[in-house]
Amino acid sequence: MKELLMPECPLILAIESSCDDTSLAVLSGKKVLSNIVASQSIHEEYGGVFPELAARAHQENIIPTLELALKKANVSLKDLHAIAFTQGPGLVGSLLVANAFAKSLSMALKIPLIGVNHLKGHILAHLLEDSKEEKSSNLPKKDEEIFPFLCLLISGGHTQLIWVETPENMRLLGETQDDAAGECFDKIGKMLGLTYPAGPWIDKWAQKGDPHKFTFPQPKMEGFHFSFSGLKTAFLYFIQAQTKNNSDFIAHHLADICASIQHTIVEILYKKTKAALQETGVKKLTISGGVAANSGVRQKFESLTKEQIEVNFPEKKYCTDNAAMIGMAAYYQFLNKDFTDLSAPSYARVNY
Ligand code: KG4
Ligand code: ZN
Numbered sequence: 001m002k003e004l005l006m007p008e009c010p011l012i013l014a015i016e017s018s019c020d021d022t023s024l025a026v027l028s029g030k031k032v033l034s035n036i037v038a039s040q041s042i043h044e045e046y047g048g049v050f051p052e053l054a055a056r057a058h059q060e061n062i063i064p065t066l067e068l069a070l071k072k073a074n075v076s077l078k079d080l081h082a083i084a085f086t087q088g089p090g091l092v093g094s095l096l097v098a099n100a101f102a103k104s105l106s107m108a109l110k111i112p113l114i115g116v117n118h119l120k121g122h123i124l125a126h127l128l129e130d131s132k133e134e135k136s137s138n139l140p141k142k143d144e145e146i147f148p149f150l151c152l153l154i155s156g157g158h159t160q161l162i163w164v165e166t167p168e169n170m171r172l173l174g175e176t177q178d179d180a181a182g183e184c185f186d187k188i189g190k191m192l193g194l195t196y197p198a199g200p201w202i203d204k205w206a207q208k209g210d211p212h213k214f215t216f217p218q219p220k221m222e223g224f225h226f227s228f229s230g231l232k233t234a235f236l237y238f239i240q241a242q243t244k245n246n247s248d249f250i251a252h253h254l255a256d257i258c259a260s261i262q263h264t265i266v267e268i269l270y271k272k273t274k275a276a277l278q279e280t281g282v283k284k285l286t287i288s289g290g291v292a293a294n295s296g297v298r299q300k301f302e303s304l305t306k307e308q309i310e311v312n313f314p315e316k317k318y319c320t321d322n323a324a325m326i327g328m329a330a331y332y333q334f335l336n337k338d339f340t341d342l343s344a345p346s347y348a349r350v351n352y
Contacts, residue, residue: 010081010334013069013105014327015062017098018090018118019156020049022061025323026073026080030140030331031129033073035317035324038065047196048186055093062101069323077109084330087115087340088347089157095346103342114330115340117350121325122288123151123164124332125314128324149312150282152273154297155289156182156197159269161224161276162352164286167332170352173276174224181265181291184228188235188261192250202258203294209259211296214238216264224276226268235261266296273301277309286312293319 009029016023025035038061042053070076085102088095099115106113129140143166150173151162159176179187182199189198217234219227242249250257277285287301293316304311318325333339 007081010331011075011079012082012084012114012327012330012334013066013077013080014084014116014323014330015066015098015102016086016118016121016321016323016326017058017062017094018086018088019094019321020054020057021321022058022065022097023321023323023326024062024065024069025327026069026075027128027324027327027331028131030127030328031131032324032327033075033131034069034071035322036065036068036072037322044195047190049091051091051093054091055097058094058097062097077105080109080111082106082112082114082330082334082339083109084114084116084326084333086118086121086326087344088350089118090346090348092346092348099344099346103344107342112334112339113342113344114333114338115344116326116329116333117352118321118326119153119158119160119350119352120167120170120329122153122155122314123162123170123286124167124328125288125318125322125325126286126312128314128318128328130315146284148282149284149286149310150273150276150280151286151288152269152292152301153289154181154269154287154291156180156186156199158289159226159228161273163280163282167329168336168338172352173280174226174272176226176228177221178227178229179232181226181228181269182289184232184265185262185291185294187232191236191239192254192257197290199291199294202262203296205255205258206262206296207259209255209257211259211263213253213256214260216261218264218268218271221272224272226272228265228268231261231264231268262294262296266294266300269297270300274304277304283308284310284312288314288319290320 085098185199
């Protein structure tokens with residue numbers, strides 16, 4: 001191992017391969033020098049991610065994506081201070097590609113290896129700074145001003161409310177007991193014949209529709225837990241009943257259907273989050289994960305600012321899976337010298 005340098009702004013190469021996007025990013029401290037995402041369109045025809053194909057595509061994409069990320073950041077491998085990779089949760093075959101690649105680089109370059117919890121990456125993504133914002137008059141916030149906060153993490157695999165005391169200390173308050181919010185968008189989109197992932201398509205159609213045209217049931221869950229499987233089933237019965245009488249029902253009402261289902265999902269998320277804010281008394285909220293890119297989610301939660309709640313979203317490009325957010329979580333681990341052993345496994349599931 002090279003003598004460990006502890007620069008204030010370490011140069012970290014981060015690698016994300018937990019699902020179907022191969023992404024590599026270079027960060028200088030919290031600043032994103034590059035963030036390249038190679039998406040895999042191969043899964044579209046299956047209506048979901050095909051794990052074996054995802055792992056193979058990561059293997060094909062990882063070297064060209066690394067080359068692009070280094071070039072865009074204008075750095076070379078020998079400049080780096082650490083290599084970060086997503087250790088879990090995710091598809092193990094996919095995770096192992098970044099795991100092995102990161103270990104090889106760490107060994108060859110003799111620099112530390114940092115295994116990152118993908119969920120922590122999502123939770124800290126709003127702290128990423130763009131390098132072009134250098135001239136901005138807004139000074140970056142100090143950690144004392146950022147933490148603690150409440151996080152609503154809404155992605156394809158997770159729907160959780162998390163108490164974030166510090167980057168190292170996070171506590172799960174509640175989570176979905178069945179489907180995740182993103183999964184609900186995707187499964188409902190599939191019933192409507194929309195391409196996977198359907199969340200962004202429902203968002204797009206919803207903007208032209210009436211959110212109160214159709215009414216769907218909302219679950220009654222204990223504490224801060226969520227549930228989306230009942231809504232999914234109710235939606236299936238609704239579509240079956242409507243198309244029985246009118247085979248063109250979906251085509252004629254797509255915008256109103258999308259607006260109404262999106263409205264219901266947003267209401268479920270909002271009510272629980274509001275209850276958690278009231279119970280914890282916390283005044284700072286971050287909404288993160290792929291579904292945080294949804295325009296209905298953004299509009300509804302931004303209204304909380306009128307109630308003196310500070311509401312933060314990552315930029316849209318940092319909501320869905322990306323390596324920059326893995327670099328963000330790795331930056332805090334680097335400061336704490338929280339490094340990872342070369343024997344580190346990949347995990348399908350991870351707790352805080
Ligand atoms: O965070 P992410 O990229 O991957 C996971 O870690 O799961 O989230 C992907 C999920 C997918 O379910 C996708 O449909 C959803 O985020 N999503 C959206 C939007 N953009 C992505 N859902 C609703 N509206 C969007 N604009
Ligand atoms: Zn994710």
